[in-house]
Amino acid sequence: MxxxxxxxxxxxxLFISTSCKDKAIAKINSDNVEVASxxxxxxxxxxxxxxDKSEHDFGTISQxxxxxxxxxxxxxxxxxxxxxxxxxxxxxTVPEYPKNTPIAPGDSGEMVVKFNGxxxxxxxxxxxxxxxxxxxxxxxxxxxxxxxxxxxxxxGPVKG
Numbered sequence: 001m002x003x004x005x006x007x008x009x010x011x012x013x014l015f016i017s018t019s020c021k022d023k024a025i026a027k028i029n030s031d032n033v034e035v036a037s038x039x040x041x042x043x044x045x046x047x048x049x050x051x052d053k054s055e056h057d058f059g060t061i062s063q064x065x066x067x068x069x070x071x072x073x074x075x076x077x078x079x080x081x082x083x084x085x086x087x088x089x090x091x092x093t094v095p096e097y098p099k100n101t102p103i104a105p106g107d108s109g110e111m112v113v114k115f116n117g118x119x120x121x122x123x124x125x126x127x128x129x130x131x132x133x134x135x136x137x138x139x140x141x142x143x144x145x146x147x148x149x150x151x152x153x154x155x156g157p158v159k160g
Contacts, residue, residue: 046134047105048077058115058144065117071140074108077133085130086111092118093125093142111140119146 056069075081080102086095096112103109113127127140 045079046077047075047079047081049081049131049133049138050074050076055141060145061117063117063146063149067115069113071111075103075105078105080104083131087128089126092116095127113142115142120148
Protein backbone atom coordinates (compact mmCIF):
# COMPACT_ATOMS: atom_id res chain seq x y z
CA MET A 1 0.00 0.00 0.00
CA UNK A 2 2.80 2.37 0.87
CA UNK A 3 4.45 1.66 -2.47
CA UNK A 4 1.29 2.53 -4.38
CA UNK A 5 0.86 5.83 -2.50
CA UNK A 6 4.53 6.72 -3.02
CA UNK A 7 4.39 5.86 -6.73
CA UNK A 8 1.21 7.92 -7.22
CA UNK A 9 2.81 10.86 -5.37
CA UNK A 10 5.90 10.76 -7.59
CA UNK A 11 3.82 10.57 -10.78
CA UNK A 12 1.63 13.48 -9.60
CA UNK A 13 4.69 15.64 -8.76
CA LEU A 14 6.25 14.95 -12.16
CA PHE A 15 3.02 15.86 -13.92
CA ILE A 16 2.64 19.12 -11.94
CA SER A 17 6.26 20.20 -12.39
CA THR A 18 6.27 19.66 -16.16
CA SER A 19 2.92 21.36 -16.68
CA CYS A 20 4.07 24.39 -14.65
CA LYS A 21 7.21 24.73 -16.78
CA ASP A 22 5.15 24.77 -19.97
CA LYS A 23 2.96 27.56 -18.64
CA ALA A 24 5.94 29.62 -17.47
CA ILE A 25 7.68 29.39 -20.84
CA ALA A 26 4.52 30.54 -22.59
CA LYS A 27 4.42 33.67 -20.39
CA ILE A 28 7.89 34.93 -21.39
CA ASN A 29 7.71 38.03 -23.56
CA SER A 30 10.76 38.28 -25.84
CA ASP A 31 10.54 42.11 -25.85
CA ASN A 32 10.91 42.14 -22.06
CA VAL A 33 13.93 39.85 -22.28
CA GLU A 34 15.64 42.28 -24.68
CA VAL A 35 14.83 45.31 -22.49
CA ALA A 36 16.18 43.52 -19.40
CA SER A 37 19.33 42.51 -21.26
CA UNK A 38 19.98 46.11 -22.37
CA UNK A 39 19.34 47.39 -18.84
CA UNK A 40 21.75 44.86 -17.36
CA UNK A 41 24.42 45.78 -19.92
CA UNK A 42 24.01 49.51 -19.13
CA UNK A 43 24.44 48.82 -15.41
CA UNK A 44 27.85 47.28 -16.07
CA UNK A 45 29.12 50.65 -17.31
CA UNK A 46 30.94 52.53 -14.57
CA UNK A 47 32.52 55.99 -14.43
CA UNK A 48 36.19 56.21 -13.43
CA UNK A 49 37.58 59.39 -11.86
CA UNK A 50 41.23 59.88 -12.87
CA UNK A 51 43.08 62.82 -11.25
CA ASP A 52 46.16 64.54 -12.64
CA LYS A 53 47.57 64.38 -9.09
CA SER A 54 46.37 63.03 -5.77
CA GLU A 55 48.50 65.27 -3.56
CA HIS A 56 49.62 68.90 -3.61
CA ASP A 57 52.45 70.38 -1.52
CA PHE A 58 52.22 74.14 -0.91
CA GLY A 59 55.76 74.10 0.45
CA THR A 60 56.67 76.50 3.28
CA ILE A 61 54.06 79.18 3.97
CA SER A 62 53.40 81.81 6.65
CA GLN A 63 50.62 81.08 9.09
CA UNK A 64 47.29 82.57 8.00
CA UNK A 65 48.31 82.93 4.35
CA UNK A 66 45.49 81.49 2.20
CA UNK A 67 46.51 78.93 -0.42
CA UNK A 68 44.65 77.41 -3.34
CA UNK A 69 45.26 74.56 -5.74
CA UNK A 70 43.33 72.84 -8.51
CA UNK A 71 42.95 69.10 -8.87
CA UNK A 72 42.02 68.31 -12.48
CA UNK A 73 40.21 65.07 -13.23
CA UNK A 74 38.89 63.17 -16.23
CA UNK A 75 36.10 60.63 -16.47
CA UNK A 76 38.00 57.72 -18.03
CA UNK A 77 35.08 55.34 -17.53
CA UNK A 78 32.17 54.55 -19.81
CA UNK A 79 29.26 56.13 -17.88
CA UNK A 80 28.52 59.68 -16.67
CA UNK A 81 30.44 60.67 -13.52
CA UNK A 82 28.53 62.45 -10.75
CA UNK A 83 30.34 63.91 -7.73
CA UNK A 84 27.86 63.92 -4.85
CA UNK A 85 30.10 65.31 -2.10
CA UNK A 86 33.61 66.48 -1.22
CA UNK A 87 34.63 66.95 2.40
CA UNK A 88 37.85 67.96 4.06
CA UNK A 89 39.32 66.52 7.24
CA UNK A 90 38.89 69.98 8.86
CA UNK A 91 37.16 73.31 8.34
CA UNK A 92 40.38 75.08 7.31
CA THR A 93 40.24 73.37 3.91
CA VAL A 94 37.31 73.92 1.53
CA PRO A 95 36.82 71.92 -1.70
CA GLU A 96 34.74 73.41 -4.53
CA TYR A 97 33.50 70.98 -7.18
CA PRO A 98 30.82 70.58 -9.88
CA LYS A 99 27.90 69.56 -7.65
CA ASN A 100 25.61 66.84 -9.05
CA THR A 101 26.58 67.75 -12.62
CA PRO A 102 27.11 64.70 -14.84
CA ILE A 103 30.55 64.59 -16.45
CA ALA A 104 30.39 62.53 -19.64
CA PRO A 105 32.96 59.82 -20.41
CA GLY A 106 36.10 61.49 -21.76
CA ASP A 107 35.20 64.91 -20.31
CA SER A 108 37.22 66.69 -17.63
CA GLY A 109 36.52 68.85 -14.62
CA GLU A 110 38.28 70.69 -11.82
CA MET A 111 38.14 70.67 -8.06
CA VAL A 112 39.45 73.83 -6.41
CA VAL A 113 40.80 73.29 -2.89
CA LYS A 114 41.29 76.32 -0.64
CA PHE A 115 43.42 76.16 2.52
CA ASN A 116 43.36 79.08 4.98
CA GLY A 117 46.95 78.54 6.14
CA UNK A 118 46.12 77.63 9.74
CA UNK A 119 48.16 75.33 11.91
CA UNK A 120 51.88 75.14 12.57
CA UNK A 121 54.80 73.10 11.31
CA UNK A 122 53.96 70.20 8.98
CA UNK A 123 50.24 70.19 8.14
CA UNK A 124 48.45 67.55 6.03
CA UNK A 125 44.76 67.66 5.15
CA UNK A 126 42.66 65.05 3.37
CA UNK A 127 39.76 65.65 0.99
CA UNK A 128 37.31 62.78 0.47
CA UNK A 129 35.49 62.97 -2.87
CA UNK A 130 32.29 60.90 -3.01
CA UNK A 131 31.15 59.92 -6.51
CA UNK A 132 29.32 57.17 -8.38
CA UNK A 133 32.55 55.29 -9.15
CA UNK A 134 33.22 51.62 -8.39
CA UNK A 135 35.21 52.60 -5.28
CA UNK A 136 32.62 55.19 -4.24
CA UNK A 137 35.22 57.68 -3.01
CA UNK A 138 38.60 59.11 -3.88
CA UNK A 139 41.18 60.63 -1.51
CA UNK A 140 43.16 63.80 -2.20
CA UNK A 141 45.78 65.42 0.06
CA UNK A 142 47.25 68.83 0.54
CA UNK A 143 50.21 69.60 2.73
CA UNK A 144 52.34 72.55 3.78
CA UNK A 145 54.96 73.53 6.31
CA UNK A 146 53.37 76.43 8.22
CA UNK A 147 55.65 78.98 9.92
CA UNK A 148 54.04 80.74 12.92
CA UNK A 149 53.11 84.41 12.42
CA UNK A 150 55.88 86.81 13.37
CA UNK A 151 58.49 84.05 13.49
CA UNK A 152 61.61 84.26 11.41
CA UNK A 153 61.35 82.17 8.27
CA UNK A 154 62.04 78.57 9.15
CA UNK A 155 62.88 76.10 6.46
CA GLY A 156 60.43 73.25 6.12
CA PRO A 157 61.36 69.64 6.66
CA VAL A 158 64.33 68.36 4.74
CA LYS A 159 63.19 66.33 1.76
CA GLY A 160 65.37 63.50 0.68
